[in-house]
Amino acid sequence: MLRIERILCPIDFSECSARAYDYAQSLARHYQANLFLNHVVDFGLPPYEYYTPAIDFEEVFRTTCADARGQLQEFARSHTRIGVQPECFVQEGAVTDSVLSFAEAQMVDLIVMGTHGLKGLDRVALGSVAEKVLRKARCPVLVVRKAGHDFISPGSAQEPIQLRKILFCTDFSDPSRRAIEYALSAAAEYNAELTLLHVLEDMASSANIEEAIATATHQLDKLIPPGAVKGGKIKTLVRIGRAYQQIIELALETQADLLIMAVRGRNAVDLAVFGSTTYRVIQLGPCPVLAVHILKAEIMSSAGIVQP
Numbered sequence: 412m413l414r415i416e417r418i419l420c421p422i423d424f425s426e427c428s429a430r431a432y433d434y435a436q437s438l439a440r441h442y443q444a445n446l447f448l449n450h451v452v453d454f455g456l457p458p459y460e461y462y463t464p465a466i467d468f469e470e471v472f473r474t475t476c477a478d479a480r481g482q483l484q485e486f487a488r489s490h491t492r493i494g495v496q497p498e499c500f501v502q503e504g505a506v507t508d509s510v511l512s513f514a515e516a517q518m519v520d521l522i523v524m525g526t527h528g529l530k531g532l533d534r535v536a537l538g539s540v541a542e543k544v545l546r547k548a549r550c551p552v553l554v555v556r557k558a559g560h561d562f563i564s565p566g567s568a569q570e571p572i573q574l575r576k577i578l579f580c581t582d583f584s585d586p587s588r589r590a591i592e593y594a595l596s597a598a599a600e601y602n603a604e605l606t607l608l609h610v611l612e613d614m615a616s617s618a619n620i621e622e623a624i625a626t627a628t629h630q631l632d633k634l635i636p637p638g639a640v641k642g643g644k645i646k647t648l649v650r651i652g653r654a655y656q657q658i659i660e661l662a663l664e665t666q667a668d669l670l671i672m673a674v675r676g677r678n679a680v681d682l683a684v685f686g687s688t689t690y691r692v693i694q695l696g697p698c699p700v701l702a703v704h705i706l707k708a709e710i711m712s713s714a715g716i717v718q719p
Contacts, residue, residue: 432490580654606645
């Protein structure tokens with residue numbers, strides 16, 4: 412049984428982080444998890460401080476951090492909905508490193524963060540903080556950006572997030588087989604319809620297409636847990652084409668509320684895979700994406716393999 416007990420939501424006071432906080436609150440309620448709000452003060456000194464006027468940097472630092480704490484507490488007061496009691500933390504340092512170190516120190520099970528990416532250059536790059544957290548985090552990361560359709564109901568104080576349709580994308584690798592636990596759990600918590608999708612790429616010969624589709628469909632069916640009924644709340648689908656394009660098209664067609672994908676380990680090859688599929692879906696997709704990091708050690712442990 413999947414357990415999510417500690418959720419971290421980094422806050423930069425933007426509209427994007429406010430949207431992410433709605434998702435973090437909803438998940439915290441459903442999983443009865445502790446919720447941490449974290450704001451980082453990146454207080455870099457000038458490179459040549461002897462050229463600057465005499466300034467009491469220690470006093471400036473104290474004042475800045477105190478202001479940040481006040482602003483974070485006000486953010487929590489004005490954005491927190493019924494039934495949630497977040498803990499607020501302010502750190503000083505490089506934003507990405509601070510978020511990651513906080514997550515590890517608090518043994519966080521999930522990071523929920525907002526990112527921009529609305530148009531122009533922002534559309535191409537998620538932003539350095541979101542990208543680095545996605546690449547380096549040791550726990551799943553839910554990325555919330557401006558969506559193609561809105562699932563947040565401002566009039567509902569108790570439950571602003573309505574996840575009705577969840578799309579899980581799998582390549583049948585060990586990481587994606589482990590990541591399906593998150594898809595099944597979220598679908599159960601929100602009573603949502605779950606679609607399991609596999610995309611067939613590089614199908615040069617049409618003669619093998621029917622056989623490949625049948626094989627992939629059988630593999631998808633094997634992912635459905637005993638007792639669950641295919642065709643009810645759980646569906647399977649095989650599509651042909653570029654993986655990220657087909658995933659995005661299906662999410663648009665079905666108006667999916669959440670995409671869930673596995674991210675492999677942390678080496679150079681894995682990062683290339685992350686950049687070519689998962690990253691593009693996060694960049695261009697119409698809804699939030701839960702990137703589930705499954706580390707090599709975790710896969711080996713689940714298989715009963717002991718590392719030397």
